[in-house]
Amino acid sequence: MLHKSAVVINTLDSTHAEKINSGFVGKQLAGGVTAINVTCVDVIGINDFSHGVYGLKEFRRTFAKVDPERTMVVRKTSDIPAAKKEGKLGVILGMQDLRPIEDNLDHLEVFHELGLRIGQLTYNRQNLIGCGCAEPSNGPLSLFGRQVVRTMNDLGIVVDLAHVGERTALDAIEVSSKPLIFSHCDARGLRTHFRNITDACLKAVAAKGGVVGVAAMSRFLVYDCVTRGSNLDDWLRHLDYMVEMIGPDHVGIGLDVGQSRTEEDVNRLNTRFPEFLKDLPPLSLRFNSDLNTPDKTPKITEALVKRGYSEADIRNILGLNFLRVFEQVWG
Amino acid sequence: MTSSASKLHQQSIVVNMLESTHSDKYTPQYLEKMRAGGITATNVTTVGLVGVNDFSHGVYGIREFTRHFKSMPDRCTIVKKTRDIEEAKKNGKLAFILGVQDLMPIEDNLDHLEVFYELGLRIAQITYNRQTLVGCGCAEPHDSGLSLFGREAVKKINELGLVLDLSHVGERTALDALELSTTPVVFSHSCIKSIKGHFRNVSDGCLKALKEKNGVIGIAAMSIFLTNIEEANRSGSRLEHWLRHVDYVAEKYGVDHVGIGLDVGASRTAEEVAMLNSRFPEFRGEDTPLEHRFNADLNSPEKIPGITEGLLARGYSESDVQKILGLNFMRIFRQVWG
Numbered sequence: 228m229l230h231k232s233a234v235v236i237n238t239l240d241s242t243h244a245e246k247i248n249s250g251f252v253g254k255q256l257a258g259g260v261t262a263i264n265v266t267c268v269d270v271i272g273i274n275d276f277s278h279g280v281y282g283l284k285e286f287r288r289t290f291a292k293v294d295p296e297r298t299m300v301v302r303k304t305s306d307i308p309a310a311k312k313e314g315k316l317g318v319i320l321g322m323q324d325l326r327p328i329e330d331n332l333d334h335l336e337v338f339h340e341l342g343l344r345i346g347q348l349t350y351n352r353q354n355l356i357g358c359g360c361a362e363p364s365n366g367p368l369s370l371f372g373r374q375v376v377r378t379m380n381d382l383g384i385v386v387d388l389a390h391v392g393e394r395t396a397l398d399a400i401e402v403s404s405k406p407l408i409f410s411h412c413d414a415r416g417l418r419t420h421f422r423n424i425t426d427a428c429l430k431a432v433a434a435k436g437g438v439v440g441v442a443a444m445s446r447f448l449v450y451d452c453v454t455r456g457s458n459l460d461d462w463l464r465h466l467d468y469m470v471e472m473i474g475p476d477h478v479g480i481g482l483d484v485g486q487s488r489t490e491e492d493v494n495r496l497n498t499r500f501p502e503f504l505k506d507l508p509p510l511s512l513r514f515n516s517d518l519n520t521p522d523k524t525p526k527i528t529e530a531l532v533k534r535g536y537s538e539a540d541i542r543n544i545l546g547l548n549f550l551r552v553f554e555q556v557w558g
Numbered sequence: 559m560t561s562s563a564s565k566l567h568q569q570s571i572v573v574n575m576l577e578s579t580h581s582d583k584y585t586p587q588y589l590e591k592m593r594a595g596g597i598t599a600t601n602v603t604t605v606g607l608v609g610v611n612d613f614s615h616g617v618y619g620i621r622e623f624t625r626h627f628k629s630m631p632d633r634c635t636i637v638k639k640t641r642d643i644e645e646a647k648k649n650g651k652l653a654f655i656l657g658v659q660d661l662m663p664i665e666d667n668l669d670h671l672e673v674f675y676e677l678g679l680r681i682a683q684i685t686y687n688r689q690t691l692v693g694c695g696c697a698e699p700h701d702s703g704l705s706l707f708g709r710e711a712v713k714k715i716n717e718l719g720l721v722l723d724l725s726h727v728g729e730r731t732a733l734d735a736l737e738l739s740t741t742p743v744v745f746s747h748s749c750i751k752s753i754k755g756h757f758r759n760v761s762d763g764c765l766k767a768l769k770e771k772n773g774v775i776g777i778a779a780m781s782i783f784l785t786n787i788e789e790a791n792r793s794g795s796r797l798e799h800w801l802r803h804v805d806y807v808a809e810k811y812g813v814d815h816v817g818i819g820l821d822v823g824a825s826r827t828a829e830e831v832a833m834l835n836s837r838f839p840e841f842r843g844e845d846t847p848l849e850h851r852f853n854a855d856l857n858s859p860e861k862i863p864g865i866t867e868g869l870l871a872r873g874y875s876e877s878d879v880q881k882i883l884g885l886n887f888m889r890i891f892r893q894v895w896g
Binding site for chain 2: 284333
């Protein structure tokens, strides 16, 4: 079947380390997922260098402990087809804020050596690098931020612009000599939300050869998320919108779903980031009901086939678009 | 210098198991001296002993030395495995082994040791002069041996494949580590307590345990460790003093267990010495003038071929000379790093 033979990359699985177990890995493999990007540093924890190091080590240790036979950390592009061949889940180590580098570019190099391959420049707020999407000021990429983007290009870390404010994102796209990604976003053109990306950003990132991972959080997909959550059609609508605007070579899967999420987890996040309190659905409706566990991933392929996408385009959307970016960034 | 000594020296792998020069003093000119002296591999101390000794500074130190040597790829190579030293010899490059002289930068977290290893650390001295979370240094009047955490650290050192270094370590702690370690151990830069009683020198009890563990001691070139205070302060030390310490180990424990670990720091200033002695006042009693601090025949890399000449003159065979020059330490590296 098409899905089974495809390289499938989900550029954000936000499951916390302590909730990762052998069952989690099994579900990913059952869903035909080849590789996932994981967030190694808790955005609501302490975000210094030591915690950056700790997070990277912790995720590596966790996967090695819970399922060493069926997981592997991705360090280079060829690791992903290798994972597919060997029946393993490829784990791409990422961060959703580069605060842990503090004010020191060398820390980026240290993180790279420890396995970091995707780095999101900011979370919701302003940091030394630039502005997050929740900041009303919509500030630019800072001087240090410009150095960070260039260093990431040199080292081979994918610049991720999810959560990044519009001005900072557009600046990063301009400064970068390599393609960039928005790992987990939806289209602001369909649903106004500070976390969704504007048409300007869609076009700019595509022009640089980048890719957008379509997210599966109800809040970003639809307006009436509080009452009904969201379903596959809602997600596909955002995917179609992006494909129509920037073409099927620049869109992919970035679900932003976390397994075993609790009320407590969500409360802690929203206490730290109260901007998330608006339009908050109940936990049961938080994630798209058709995409809220990894084993449901084949539904995407099924739906794309029905929608009339070509096999080549489907493979690109499922994973080859992101693989192309990885090759250009990591080698 | 006889031509046969010169030839033997140039052919040999020469390992200096401790040079305490600061990173910025490894200038192209200094590196040229090292090359002229036929030095193949050097263990460098990446984290300063008088600065802040936390994890960040540990990372900083390792990265600082890495960056510095990486900036001169035609002259330098950083050692990750034993073969890198052999390659360096073949290609005429200087091999640098990243080490630390204290485990304080790992704080209370063995994970940090793993991170340092990933960043290139290959030699770990478990304490400096004082008591830490790991155990006791040689200047502590009361040494209670390896702590629980210290035992875990030794196991981790073995597991990761770091060379366990016991210079500066207190006697009880060193004996505990010697007993616990499952891989050969070194004293990278020390002298013999039976010849000169000094808290930094190594007792026969430790030397015996070292031999049993198939380890190696690198003989240091600091005058105050080599000879008595009066002589050190009056006229420093010469090659003869250093060779006497080498002879002691070779005769009593075997030529397989001794090597070179000079502990010389290039361009050391009086201020730097004052800073070290201020932090470690146990070093103060000696007041050796700066010009006598290091052995006059070993205080600069281009003088190192004198060791080969001196050993041959003493009647050591060529193969024994090569062991002392570097093959003994290479044996340790092979067993620990592969």
